[in-house]
Amino acid sequence: xxxxxxxxxxxxxxxxxxxxxxxxxxxxxxxxxxxxxxxxxxxxxxxxxxxxxxxxxxxxxxxxxxxxxxxxxxxxxxxxxxxxxxxxxxxxxxxxxxxxxxxxxxxxxxxxxxxxxxxxxxxxxxxxxxxxxxxxxxxxxxxxxxxxxxxxxxxxxxxxxxxxxxxxxxxxxxxxxxxxxxxxxxxxxxxxxxxxxxxxxxxxxxxxxxxxxxxxxxxxxxxxxxxxxxxxxxxxxxxxxxxxxxxxxxxxxxxxxxxxxxxxxxxxxxxxxxxxxx
Numbered sequence: 001x002x003x004x005x006x007x008x009x010x011x012x013x014x015x016x017x018x019x020x021x022x023x024x025x026x027x028x029x030x031x032x033x034x035x036x037x038x039x040x041x042x043x044x045x046x047x048x049x050x051x052x053x054x055x056x057x058x059x060x061x062x063x064x065x066x067x068x069x070x071x072x073x074x075x076x077x078x079x080x081x082x083x084x085x086x087x088x089x090x091x092x093x094x095x096x097x098x099x100x101x102x103x104x105x106x107x108x109x110x111x112x113x114x115x116x117x118x119x120x121x122x123x124x125x126x127x128x129x130x131x132x133x134x135x136x137x138x139x140x141x142x143x144x145x146x147x148x149x150x151x152x153x154x155x156x157x158x159x160x161x162x163x164x165x166x167x168x169x170x171x172x173x174x175x176x177x178x179x180x181x182x183x184x185x186x187x188x189x190x191x192x193x194x195x196x197x198x199x200x201x202x203x204x205x206x207x208x209x210x211x212x213x214x215x216x217x218x219x220x221x222x223x224x225x226x227x228x229x230x231x232x233x234x235x236x237x238x239x240x241x242x243x244x245x246x247x248x249x250x251x252x253x254x255x256x257x258x259x260x261x262x263x264x265x266x267x268x269x270x271x272x273x274x275x276x277x278x
Contacts, residue, residue: 106174137196202278
């Protein structure tokens with residue numbers, strides 16, 4: 001019997017304790033099932049098995065072996081079911097189910113072929129979008145409140161940098177909502193998934209203003225540094241030229257970032273926007 005067990009387990013588990021990617025625990029379970037099955041078969045064919053029910057001559061099987069087999073199957077099933085899928089894990093604080101209402105715009109001409117904020121090459125024919133705070137890789141369903149059309153997009157860029165707009169759609173996504181002619185549309189945005197990298201979310205920052213002239217950005221940064229830490233100037237290359245963005249703070253709470261944006265709006269007669277830096 002020991003030889004039978006060893007040969008069966010080696011056949012099932014394999015050289016490295018895995019069978020086509022199955023974990024050692026599951027492989028061991030399969031080995032035990034094979035072992036018990038072979039034991040039951042040998043028992044049923046033995047003379048001892050016949051003697052257990054001599055009147056009928058039928059081979060009966062010990063109840064405890066059947067019970068053990070059922071327990072092993074249940075143990076293995078629970079083990080597999082409890083093991084989470086790697087792609088199902090969301091970063092801590094990820095806003096699954098988050099709903100936002102506002103205006104959507106779209107971008108395409110002049111940006112096609114350029115790099116997006118996450119490093120991808122922008123393809124206006126793909127269903128992607130820009131959002132100021134949703135983590136890269138977020139999947140959002142966008143519903144037009146004008147015609148009830150829907151489209152599902154993946155966030156791979158930052159924007160729109162216009163107050164009152166909540167999402168910038170690719171050309172393909174805008175066509176799906178039939179909004180290319182109008183340019184903007186009132187929409188409902190609902191976060192439905194995440195196909196991004198694992199790990200913590202990036203910091204939220206308040207972008208106070210964006211300038212074409214670097215000197216203007218430096219002048220505003222000097223004023224801000226007197227009252228606020230973590231002031232920086234970020235230079236970005238767009239199809240329309242280079243811009244210098246003045247940003248303040250490092251927040252993990254969107255509410256705190258929005259409160260600072262409101263205070264800065266009144267102090268500097270500006271339209272600050274909260275963006276995620278990831």
